[in-house]
Amino acid sequence: MDLGPFLFLAFLEGTVTAFVLALTALGLSLVFGVMRIVNVAHGEFFMLGAVLAWVCSSLIESSALAGFALALFVAPIVVGAIALATDWGILKRVKYNPESTIVATIGLLYIIQQLVLSFYGPEARPVAAPIYFRVSFPWFGYSGYKLVVAVLSAAVLLASWYGISRTRLGLYMRATQQDMEMAQAFGVPVRRVYATVFVLGAMLAAMAGVLIVPVQQAHYLMGLDPLLLSFIVVIIGGLGSLKGTVVAAFVIGISDGMISVFFSPTLAKILATLLVAAVLVIRPTGLFGEDTA
Amino acid sequence: MAAVAPLLRTRELSKRFDGVVAVDSVDFSLARNEIRAVIGPNGAGKTTLVSLICGRHTPSSGQITFEGQDITRLKPWTRATNGIVYTFQVTSIYKTLSCYENVALAVQKAIVRNPWSRLFGSESKISEGVWTALDEAGFSGMSDRIAGELSYGHQRMLEVAMTLSLHPKLLILDEPTQGLAQAEIDDLCTRVRRIAEKVTVLIIEHNMPVVLDLAETITVMDNGQIIAEGSPYEIENNPLVQEAYLGH
Amino acid sequence: MNRRLTHKVLLLHLSIVAGLFLAQFFLPEYHHTNLARIMVLATFAAGYNVLFGYTGLMSLGHAMFFAAGMYATGLSVYYLDFGALSAFFLGIAAAAAVAVLFGLFALRTSGVSFLIVTMMFGQACYLTILYFNTITLGDQGFTLSNNLAPLEIGQQQFAFSNPSVKFNGAWILFSISFVLSMVIAASPLGRVLVAIRENDERTKLLGYNTYLYKLMALVVSGSIAGAAGAGYALLFSYVGASFAAILYSIYPLLWTLLGGAGTTLGPLIGTGTMFYLIDIASGYTTAYLFVVGGSLLILVLWFPKGIVGSIRDRWIKWLP
Numbered sequence: 001m002d003l004g005p006f007l008f009l010a011f012l013e014g015t016v017t018a019f020v021l022a023l024t025a026l027g028l029s030l031v032f033g034v035m036r037i038v039n040v041a042h043g044e045f046f047m048l049g050a051v052l053a054w055v056c057s058s059l060i061e062s063s064a065l066a067g068f069a070l071a072l073f074v075a076p077i078v079v080g081a082i083a084l085a086t087d088w089g090i091l092k093r094v095k096y097n098p099e100s101t102i103v104a105t106i107g108l109l110y111i112i113q114q115l116v117l118s119f120y121g122p123e124a125r126p127v128a129a130p131i132y133f134r135v136s137f138p139w140f141g142y143s144g145y146k147l148v149v150a151v152l153s154a155a156v157l158l159a160s161w162y163g164i165s166r167t168r169l170g171l172y173m174r175a176t177q178q179d180m181e182m183a184q185a186f187g188v189p190v191r192r193v194y195a196t197v198f199v200l201g202a203m204l205a206a207m208a209g210v211l212i213v214p215v216q217q218a219h220y221l222m223g224l225d226p227l228l229l230s231f232i233v234v235i236i237g238g239l240g241s242l243k244g245t246v247v248a249a250f251v252i253g254i255s256d257g258m259i260s261v262f263f264s265p266t267l268a269k270i271l272a273t274l275l276v277a278a279v280l281v282i283r284p285t286g287l288f289g290e291d292t293a
Numbered sequence: 294m295a296a297v298a299p300l301l302r303t304r305e306l307s308k309r310f311d312g313v314v315a316v317d318s319v320d321f322s323l324a325r326n327e328i329r330a331v332i333g334p335n336g337a338g339k340t341t342l343v344s345l346i347c348g349r350h351t352p353s354s355g356q357i358t359f360e361g362q363d364i365t366r367l368k369p370w371t372r373a374t375n376g377i378v379y380t381f382q383v384t385s386i387y388k389t390l391s392c393y394e395n396v397a398l399a400v401q402k403a404i405v406r407n408p409w410s411r412l413f414g415s416e417s418k419i420s421e422g423v424w425t426a427l428d429e430a431g432f433s434g435m436s437d438r439i440a441g442e443l444s445y446g447h448q449r450m451l452e453v454a455m456t457l458s459l460h461p462k463l464l465i466l467d468e469p470t471q472g473l474a475q476a477e478i479d480d481l482c483t484r485v486r487r488i489a490e491k492v493t494v495l496i497i498e499h500n501m502p503v504v505l506d507l508a509e510t511i512t513v514m515d516n517g518q519i520i521a522e523g524s525p526y527e528i529e530n531n532p533l534v535q536e537a538y539l540g541h
Numbered sequence: 542m543n544r545r546l547t548h549k550v551l552l553l554h555l556s557i558v559a560g561l562f563l564a565q566f567f568l569p570e571y572h573h574t575n576l577a578r579i580m581v582l583a584t585f586a587a588g589y590n591v592l593f594g595y596t597g598l599m600s601l602g603h604a605m606f607f608a609a610g611m612y613a614t615g616l617s618v619y620y621l622d623f624g625a626l627s628a629f630f631l632g633i634a635a636a637a638a639v640a641v642l643f644g645l646f647a648l649r650t651s652g653v654s655f656l657i658v659t660m661m662f663g664q665a666c667y668l669t670i671l672y673f674n675t676i677t678l679g680d681q682g683f684t685l686s687n688n689l690a691p692l693e694i695g696q697q698q699f700a701f702s703n704p705s706v707k708f709n710g711a712w713i714l715f716s717i718s719f720v721l722s723m724v725i726a727a728s729p730l731g732r733v734l735v736a737i738r739e740n741d742e743r744t745k746l747l748g749y750n751t752y753l754y755k756l757m758a759l760v761v762s763g764s765i766a767g768a769a770g771a772g773y774a775l776l777f778s779y780v781g782a783s784f785a786a787i788l789y790s791i792y793p794l795l796w797t798l799l800g801g802a803g804t805t806l807g808p809l810i811g812t813g814t815m816f817y818l819i820d821i822a823s824g825y826t827t828a829y830l831f832v833v834g835g836s837l838l839i840l841v842l843w844f845p846k847g848i849v850g851s852i853r854d855r856w857i858k859w860l861p
Contacts, residue, residue: 040660090841094841102656104837106794106837108838109834111830111835114831114834117828117830224664224787235654235657269668273661276658349742368745370749371748378746385743397732399747416727416729419729459748
């Protein structure tokens with residue numbers, strides 16, 4: 001195969017990665033932007049989505065499509081419920097202190113991992129794609145489901161954009177992000193906005209997990225990579241900004257796809273981290289827009 | 294202008310935050326050993342101006358000289374070491390540490406120079422300085438108290454004690470009387486006057502009686518610019534000032 | 542509360558050092574080996590504590606310093622037939638170098654961003670070790686027992702396979718880090734580090750170059766962690782990528798929090814307690830991650846000062 005088709009394949013792979021990454025990172029970014037906390041267990045929400053997708057598909061073995069549809073519905077709800085419990089039982093109690101939150105969500109990360117390990121097991125399990133067709137290009141055939149992933153992710157991103165910029169909840173979120181105390185003074189129910197954002201962020205991650213599982217298999221340790229890639233995306237894209245998140249997800253996703261195809265996925269992740277180092281050097285205080293004197 | 298070179302001078306100093314001009318091309322100078330007050334309505338740019346002087350913010354344009362040296366690009370810690378010392382608008386001591394530790398941090402700054410003595414020794418010398426400073430500020434017997442548990446007035450005094458232990462040449466007091474009772478204010482004024490025998494004092498203050506009592510020269514700011522400067526008498530009778538600030 | 546090196550403090554620390562030394566003559570074999578391991582890991586935690594406990598900088602990537610020490614020592618023994626001592630010092634130097642390089646980048650950020658950056662760099666280090674698996678042998682790792690010559694001091698030979706050499710090696714390593722922590726905590730340097738922890742901005746305006754102090758704390762912290770990694774490789778004769786994985790960045794945080802951040806005794810107490818908690822739990826279940834995760838949650842929610850920190854608050858105020 002010539003270089004051209006090879007590049008095209010890498011580009012396709014990168015695009016699919018980018019869409020899923022954008023979903024995952026958006027959840028992290030919203031939580032960070034609005035609540036000023038970092039959810040280290042975000043990757044585990046992603047993993048739970050994937051594992052729940054496997055559970056749903058094994059419940060309805062007759063039809064992959066029905067199992068997938070069920071998962072798209074069940075996984076976000078279950079994960080959202082876990083997130084709600086986390087917000088109420090842990091985050092509220094530590095008063096959303098950034099450091100305590102991080103320690104607590106690390107604790108949550110290991111508890112979720114252990115639960116999945118104990119009940120689901122250490123194997124990586126495949127889930128059949130809900131629809132199977134191949135798009136044939138002149139040089140190679142390509143899994144049609146991956147394109148479906150891209151389309152579905154784009155749809156969810158569009159819905160998120162609508163939610164953030166056109167609804168009352170979105171207005172509340174933006175107000176809280178700008179100035180929490182001011183928002184509270186103007187009657188924004190900040191507590192409820194926090195809970196909602198945390199739950200929505202977790203649901204986005206779970207949905208990304210459901211979408212990716214027919215491509216990637218479900219495994220209890222699969223959450224770490226999306227977490228770190230999301231961090232990179234959030235650092236480059238800026239906090240709570242949907243546009244920044246999507247753009248950064250594409251930069252990272254496509255370069256990740258390219259380097260993975262031509263060299264190795266490991267090298268791709270090392271390089272992405274170095275890219276972050278470069279961002280830090282260029283705009284040390286701009287990162288997350290924190291104030292430093 | 295006085296024949297003696299000023300201690301501090303700013304030239305066309307400006308600071309913009311996201312398009313808002315907080316300090317607008319300010320030329321400002323301070324003579325040695327004077328007490329200067331800067332007044333002006335809220336948002337006039339007083340705190341931003343002193344933040345530029347002590348290095349908490351970097352200016353958007355313009356120049357600052359201190360003792361004839363250009364300090365525009367110096368880091369805040371270098372400026373503090375050179376003698377520009379700032380006290381915060383809201384009391385800023387280490388609330389979880391004892392009074393002793395608070396003052397010790399200021400005292401050792403002047404004593405401990407090389408890295409080795411940062412690790413070993415010199416504690417007895419530091420200790421001596423701390424006790425002197427605590428005694429002078431009237432804190433003897435309170436050295437082990439946690440600073441955050443002191444009354445507000447005492448916290449303010451502790452901060453002043455820390456500040457003086459740094460041996461400043463220019464002392465910037467940002468609203469020092471805020472939250473103090475009248476007796477504490479009188480005490481503070483006496484102290485400031487005594488400090489000013491050796492040190493140049495720049496004071497930002499809303500309390501007009503204190504300003505009129507302490508300051509030899511008053512600078513009035515509005516909208517990021519200096520709109521008047523003069524003796525307390527001149528300022529009181531300046532129609533521009535009355536319109537902008539005194540509200541007559 | 543004047544953190545000075547009083548006789549009381551000195552006596553306490555020296556008697557703990559002496560007590561640990563004497564323990565080897567009384568402990569049964571199983572706990573003898575455990576204590577040796579605990580002391581090496583507590584050294585790692587003591588290093589972590591300099592940065593987190595005293596300077597207030599939480600790192601989620603300290604495994605990179607531990608691994609830097611471990612691999613520099615291990616690889617130099619494995620491939621270059623270095624002696625134990627030169628390999629050990631190479632390990633410390635490597636960790637210090639990684640700390641300087643990392644600090645120059647990461648300390649440009651603060652707060653939450655610093656945390657994320659430490660985590661990402663830690664992971665990048667782990668991936669780098671995996672990427673060069675032809676040299677590092679990746680996840681499998683390698684043992685040093687065939688390559689490591691016994692340490693010769695004068696006429697004496699010390700073979701690292703000897704349990705008594707393991708124990709005393711670990712004891713020396715820990716004692717140095719422990720006494721160093723005490724000296725730092727009581728010094729003017731320690732005072733500035735605590736000041737940075739409590740209020741960075743204020744400390745700047747007192748005239749301290751806080752960036753430089755933080756870099757210094759990071760390098761000291763990283764070097765101690767690296768010494769622990771180097772010591773682990775030599776004493777337990779194994780080098781593997783799992784020691785660079787994220788769990789080994791979380792462990793020192795957990796140990797330090799449990800023992801009490803910002804106390805000299807905390808790292809030892811925390812490491813020992815957690816070691817035996819997991820040890821006991823593994824008698825009942827293989828699900829040891831529950832212990833790790835659960836402990837973190839409990840500490841954050843109900844016990845933020847840790848064991849020694851709570852003792853200091855309630856009873857013994859002079860603990861450094």
